Amino acid sequence: MKDRDIVALYWQRDQEAIWHTQEKYHPYLMKIARGILGSEEDSQESVNDTYFKAWNAMPPHRPTVLSTFLGKITRQVSIDLWRRRNSWKRQGTEYALCLDELTQCTVSDPQEEVDAQLLAQTINRFVSQLSPQARALFVGRYFYCDSLKEVASYCHMSQGKAKSILFRTRNRLRNYLIEEGFQP
Amino acid sequence: MNRxxxxxxxxxxxxxxLEEVDQLRQAKPVSRRPLLRLGLAACLCLAIGAAVWAFPHLGTPPSDSNSTGSSGSGANSGSSSGIYIPPASVPEQESGISSDMSALFIYQGRCYVELSHTLPSQALLGSPLGSCTGSIDEWTQADGYTEGSGTISGTFYSLQGYDPTHLLGIPLETGEVQVFWNNNDLTLTQGREILSEMFHLDQDLSGIDVSQWDSSTSVPLTDTTCLDTLMTASFQPWNAPNQPDYRLTLHTFQGLRLDLSLYEGGYVTVEGLPSAALQLDDGVYRQLYNHIQEVLS
Known part of the structure; x- marks a missing residue:
């Protein structure tokens, strides 16, 4: 079923919408959740929450690309769930590795509150300006939390090269954030 | 702000x-080799360019034993004295445009460029020799190409049993080792200079896989005597007129792998060295082709 037809079912408050969403996007969403949570059980919980939140979000939302709309929900739900877990469980997932890597980009007092919306807009601009290759690696790694091996594979390069480009991209992001005023 | x-x-x-990247993620996996080949050619230019930029002495055919093979008398001369693999010109940098960069670093004045295959484990790692910073990117100025700089960061090690002037390794977090080789500013006369002196394939060959150029499916060659022929074959200047027919992957017992491309007419290139080819004599070439077609059929 096409995305717009599934979205129409949500707007009609037809519960078939969830069934069709699950049929089309369950593996896709589980992949995102697993990258963040690691655990199959937690990932299932996260994806079920995604369906619930999607049901509540449409209407008023009418996404044109359902995959990214749902993917964003799954990502945030999974991150929230990850944060609720004990620290001993916070190891060994791609999300934990991504967080460690992104420490390189932070430029100010960790306790400082930032304008989340402004930060998001700044990062959007930064990512838009990257080369297609660097963008694919960066978004694949830090939005989808795909492993280094996976991003290197679908970007058709060695892991060494992917690691090298990601390292340089994180350095650039740090400098960009400083230029844009995110300074201590 | 925190992470x-x-x-x-x-x-x-x-x-x-997200949609742009999602299309890549959902695409059916394909072999990266064809793209890698094109990339390597471009990356080699960059790697060598970076080296000559940083080390102006590069570009003059060496006269000492530091170089593999005999000294060349002229760049790409194709004479019996060998083919000199010179540093290329520094790639022009256009503002705002990112170059496709290969992993490389500079150690003791030599530029080491990544091989396409990694070692599956760290068993071969020897002593740590130094570290490189990931300070080089396409916007790095000439004074940024210094000893220990690179496009990748990490500690590099010798590989046990291998000459560190040829091969070095950097361990990856996956447990693999990215292998780097010094494949520029050298003179090549025969295949043995790479296959034997650098990679010890004369002693350590565990097998040769062959595949169609555009296929990721490979099968082992049952007859590996072609290596002997490649050892004694002569290098000559090469400008690939088209795609190769077959890819040969040479394996060592230690886990090293080296890709060769086989072109019509008996020309064989080594990965990362697009401007030099070994030439097999016609009889050997026909015999090798027949054998490959036999095992692939």
């Missing part, structure tokens, strides 16, 4: 950016 706030902000990326 979690950064992660949350990344969650608000534009759908168009």
């Amino acid at each position: 979690e706030q950064l992660m949350d902000a990344l969650g608000q990326l534009d759908d168009s950016l």
Whole structure:
């Protein structure tokens, strides 16, 4: 079923919408959740929450690309769930590795509150300006939390090269954030 | 700002950016080799360019034993004295355009460029020799190409049993080792200079896989005597007129792998060296082709 037809079912408050969403996007969403949570059980919980939140979000939302709309929900739900877990469980997932890597980009007092919306807009601009290759690696790694091996594979390069480009991209992001005023 | 706030902000990326990457993620996996080949050719230029930029002495055919093979009397001369693999010109940098860069670093004045295959384990790692910073990118100025700089960061090691002037390794977090080789500013006369002196394939060959150029499916060659022929074959200047017919992957017992490309007419190139080819004599070439077609059928 096409995305717009599934979205129409949500707007009609037809519960078939969830069934069709699950049929089309369950593996896709589980992949995102697993990258963040690691655990199959937690990932299932996260994806079920995604369906619930999607049901509540449409209407008023009418996404044109359902995959990214749902993917964003799954990502945030999974991150929230990850944060609720004990620290001993916070190891060994791609999300934990991504967080460690992104420490390189932070430029100010960790306790400082930032304008989340402004930060998001700044990062959007930064990512838009990257080369297609660097963008694919960066978004694949830090939005989808795909492993280094996976991003290197679908970007058709060695892991060494992917690691090298990601390292340089994180350095650039740090400098960009400083230029844009995110300074201590 | 902390890293979690950064992660949350990344969650608000534009759908168009996500969709672009999602298409790549959902695409059926394909062999990266054809792209890698093209990339390596471009990357080699960059790697060598970086080296000559940083080390102006590069570009003059060496006269000492530091170089593999005999000294060349002229760049790409194709004479019996060998083919000199010279540093290329520094690639022009256009503002705002990112270059496709290979992993490389500079150690003791030599530029080491990544091989396409990694070692599956760290068993072969020898002593740590130094570290490189990931300070080089396409916007790095000439004075940034210094000893220990590179496009990748990490500690590099010798590989046990291998000459560190040829091969070095950097361990990856996956447990693999990225192998780097010094494949520029050298003179090549025969295949043995790479296959034997650098990679010890004369002693350590465990097998040769062959595949169609555009296929990721490979099968082992049952007769590996072609290596003997490649050892004694002569290098000559090469400018590939088209795609090769077959890819040969040479394996060592230690886990090293080296890709060769086989072209019509008996020309064989080594990965990362697009401007020099070994030439097999016609009889050997026909015999090898027949054998390959036999095992692939």
